[in-house]
Amino acid sequence: MNVPFVMGRGFSDPIFQSQAIFRLILQALSTPGVLLRVDTSSFEGPQGLSSAAAATLLALADYETPVWLPDHLVKGPMRDWLVFHTGAPISERPEHALFAIIDAASPDPALARFATGEDRYPDRSATLIVLCPSLENGTPLMVTGPGIESLVNFAPQGIRNGFWDEFAANHERFPLGVDLLLVSDDKIVGLPRTSKVTPLDGAA
Amino acid sequence: MTVNPHTESKTPRQHWMSVLARASLKDLEQAIASLGPMPAYDVMKPAETGTIMLEGRAGGAGRRFNIGEATMTRCVVRLKDGTMGFSYALGRDKRKAQLAALLDGMLQLPTHAAILHNSVIGPLAEQQASKKIDVSRKAAATKVDFFTLVRGDG
Numbered sequence: 001m002n003v004p005f006v007m008g009r010g011f012s013d014p015i016f017q018s019q020a021i022f023r024l025i026l027q028a029l030s031t032p033g034v035l036l037r038v039d040t041s042s043f044e045g046p047q048g049l050s051s052a053a054a055a056t057l058l059a060l061a062d063y064e065t066p067v068w069l070p071d072h073l074v075k076g077p078m079r080d081w082l083v084f085h086t087g088a089p090i091s092e093r094p095e096h097a098l099f100a101i102i103d104a105a106s107p108d109p110a111l112a113r114f115a116t117g118e119d120r121y122p123d124r125s126a127t128l129i130v131l132c133p134s135l136e137n138g139t140p141l142m143v144t145g146p147g148i149e150s151l152v153n154f155a156p157q158g159i160r161n162g163f164w165d166e167f168a169a170n171h172e173r174f175p176l177g178v179d180l181l182l183v184s185d186d187k188i189v190g191l192p193r194t195s196k197v198t199p200l201d202g203a204a
Numbered sequence: 205m206t207v208n209p210h211t212e213s214k215t216p217r218q219h220w221m222s223v224l225a226r227a228s229l230k231d232l233e234q235a236i237a238s239l240g241p242m243p244a245y246d247v248m249k250p251a252e253t254g255t256i257m258l259e260g261r262a263g264g265a266g267r268r269f270n271i272g273e274a275t276m277t278r279c280v281v282r283l284k285d286g287t288m289g290f291s292y293a294l295g296r297d298k299r300k301a302q303l304a305a306l307l308d309g310m311l312q313l314p315t316h317a318a319i320l321h322n323s324v325i326g327p328l329a330e331q332q333a334s335k336k337i338d339v340s341r342k343a344a345a346t347k348v349d350f351f352t353l354v355r356g357d358g
Contacts, residue, residue, distance in 0.1 A: 006282070009246050009247070009282070010249050011250075012247065012250060014252070
């Protein structure tokens with residue numbers, strides 16, 4: 001039988017391991033801008049993908065949550081891995097997805113293309129996993145908002161031009177809007193729609 | 205249990221998976237003990253128990269309807285070369301699900317297929333077929349033909 005690639009192992013103890021990752025994502029979204037590390041020893045993600053991104057989808061995605069993936073991931077082993085482990089449908093259009101992986105540097109798709117929820121159901125919005133080359137030593141950002149006592153400094157690398165303007169427009173739409181999880185390797189930072197992000201240009 | 209009208213067109217893998225699903229844990233343990241050393245494998249999805257919806261057709265030919273839910277256990281393992289073994293079986297026997305998944309994986313390997321077919325799948329399939337005939341014979345012996353006399357209502 002022809003085996004195109006070796007499928008990665010899922011959680012060995014699905015209940016506790018997925019809950020531990022769920023708890024960490026909750027922590028990331030309730031303390032925006034703070035860098036956290038995901039314990040990725042409990043599973044094998046697809047090759048070439050940030051293990052924090054894989055952990056997030058493994059813990060949160062299921063057959064009721066359409067996932068949008070960029071072209072290079074749809075064509076790679078990521079698609080088979082995600083479908084095998086979570087049963088999540090792969091969404092062809094960004095606006096139908098509840099979870100999405102996007103590349104920080106890629107101009108397409110714009111944040112505004114994803115579901116922001118409806119006035120009666122603001123929870124029906126997308127959570128975007130943003131793949132960054134690194135979450136440290138990039139352009140410094142000032143993050144303020146709920147969950148942040150005074151302000152947090154956070155400096156991800158490789159974010160496309162205009163991204164923070166789009167995120168500011170997203171913030172303005174509160175209570176609607178998308179939430180972001182920025183990831184790199186096993187590191188993750190949450191930026192919910194309530195956070196206000198101001199780039200400190202020139203400071204780098 | 206209704207007779208599957210597509211039995212004849214089953215693929216070889218469907219055949220051996222159904223034999224493994226119907227086998228008892230004892231059968232599978234014995235089979236594995238007789239085979240000697242087993243290949244190394246990883247558990248991809250640990251055996252988990254859930255329910256599936258069973259569908260039926262009235263008289264075997266009517267419209268599909270849901271009969272009810274049945275408890276089942278499934279498991280997925282991966283052999284060292286990446287071959288995946290799957291099992292789905294009624295009941296909540298996790299050990300059996302894991303062994304059946306392992307055997308399904310090994311049956312896909314050209315190096316193991318022949319011996320497994322001869323020593324495991326063949327005998328188990330025969331045993332299951334004769335048991336099925338026994339059961340249907342016993343059921344047939346208790347068959348009652350109902351009939352109603354036409355009432356003479358004038």
